[in-house]
Amino acid sequence: MEKINGKTTLFFKNKPSIIGTSTIVGPKEGEGNLAKYFDKIIDDDKFGEKTFEKAECKMLTYAIEHSIKNAGLKLDDIDAILSGDLLNQIISSSFSAREFNIPYLGVYNACSTMTEALLLSAALIDGGYMENTVAATGSHFSTAERQYRYPLELGCVRPPQSQWTVTGAGSAVISARQGDFPKITCATIGKVTDFGVTDANNMGAAMAPAAMTTLLTHFKNTNLTPEYYDLIITGDLGALGSRLLKDIMKERGVNIDLNHVDCGELIFNIDEKEYQGGSGAGCSATVFNSYIYDKLKRKKLNKVLFVATGALLSTVSTQQGETIPAIAHAVSIENDKGVNND
């Protein structure tokens, strides 16, 4: 598992820009730490729709549309939407893409989908095939809960190692346009990593080894150390998974204690109900495309390594006795001028 392959980091010569983002979240997320950074907070988690699934799709559509608007572009300027989500057959993404007259590439690496879409977007733009793409994903507590775990009506008690799926969607517009924007400089593609965790309520433990593998590969391939980055932000390891990651990295001689935080630790005001914090594809998508992007834009952060993590299970794989494999992709986002202007 820990063999490191030297060919898996993509270096982008032309450094595609992230020229605009948008996020939308549910009522609970809107009471969290990052409320002021979100474009829209809905007060009804069905978003005026008949079902939670339709609400999830509508949120994703909102985020895509507004990221294009925030980037100062029109729908016609977008060459492709790269999107995926946690629902079976990624229906939120496909039905959302139906609303736009834009080519669509469905991607899926569970909760690491945001980084997968970002790195593929960067390659398509840097390679000269496209001018502007959209990378987007989202999740919804109620659709995830009833698809992956139990009917909501059961009111199951959640164990203390559990996390809370974020209701929200985030979208970024990646562009060949240069200028004073955060740039995608390189990215490391993850491998499927499986340490034999079987507890579907402990995703942090299942995913931490994947984050570690990708981080070690990234540092090796780029000849960088963690200190190079102002922030190494993982997707949804949660508080427990984040602690595990720090520990297993340290065991391998790499210390990320001082500059690592997890999106799942940031999004909620930690209280008992969320236990280890946020999770879901929407967790990293809403935190990165709001709070982190804002800090990059304002030069409060200038070098960010974004490592969204995904647990590649399904209910069928769990029922058939499988362990939980995981993956993580790392995307390096940097400002040209590493200066805090404030």
Add this chain to the structure above:
Amino acid sequence: MEKINGKTTLFFKNKPSIIGTSTIVGPKEGEGNLAKYFDKIIDDDKFGEKTFEKAECKMLTYAIEHSIKNAGLKLDDIDAILSGDLLNQIISSSFSAREFNIPYLGVYNACSTMTEALLLSAALIDGGYMENTVAATGSHFSTAERQYRYPLELGCVRPPQSQWTVTGAGSAVISARQGDFPKITCATIGKVTDFGVTDANNMGAAMAPAAMTTLLTHFKNTNLTPEYYDLIITGDLGALGSRLLKDIMKERGVNIDLNHVDCGELIFNIDEKEYQGGSGAGCSATVFNSYIYDKLKRKKLNKVLFVATGALLSTVSTQQGETIPAIAHAVSIENDKGVNND
């Protein structure tokens, strides 16, 4: 819907090669027209596993492994696996990728996944980011049937417009290596197209408009006519969908009667049980990577436009009253020398 966007065709300057493929199919497919072209025909559709899902994953693993072998490469030579499948959370692909120590990008556009994986592979290689990738997908009659339709034990009667999900997997190795190999010259990314079909037993009708939209865009962007191609091969429209495609193309002034065929029409010896022919992600994956690739290698075909089509539904979207949106991606595969050497 029929507005045509001029920016959606990717032209590959370095023309990545398809240097090796492999296919594996179930017993029924092994009795079909293309039997002699498959690498392996299994005589037990559980492939020695306890469940159909595990068998599907094992077939995909087999195809990936043998495509690398057939390409004369080692696992270490592969920079990424791009793969997806029809199971919830594409578990066949993710669990298959776990078997290899190779970076993994999950992709999903239903039964058009083979072309999505091919075109993204071509971009990653042509752009200079990778040397060799694997593009793979598969499906299994019994896993698809019980996930999308009814328990197998019910023995439901199938309507005459239905198709039969192919049990099989196919994999291709795409490479920067030049030489006498079929080359990926360009590709057109599809948009989500929805003509309002709601009959989940009539996928051909749902997907034919998506194939049409992509074909019209492809011909416009490349300034080509259908006659340029020796063969325009769709993925799994089946006999009915294929006839529909020919008709709606003709209505728009483009005649593909003479050089269009569908993978779903080729794979089985048409008898009553399959009705309109094969379907599933494994349909185009097994036909393209065996019979079609063989004809390209032997210069019996020199210019092939491969247009796999996907229906982007899920059981939940159907239960919630949604229509069936579809997508199709076109990949142009050509030999340098357009000469039949035989």
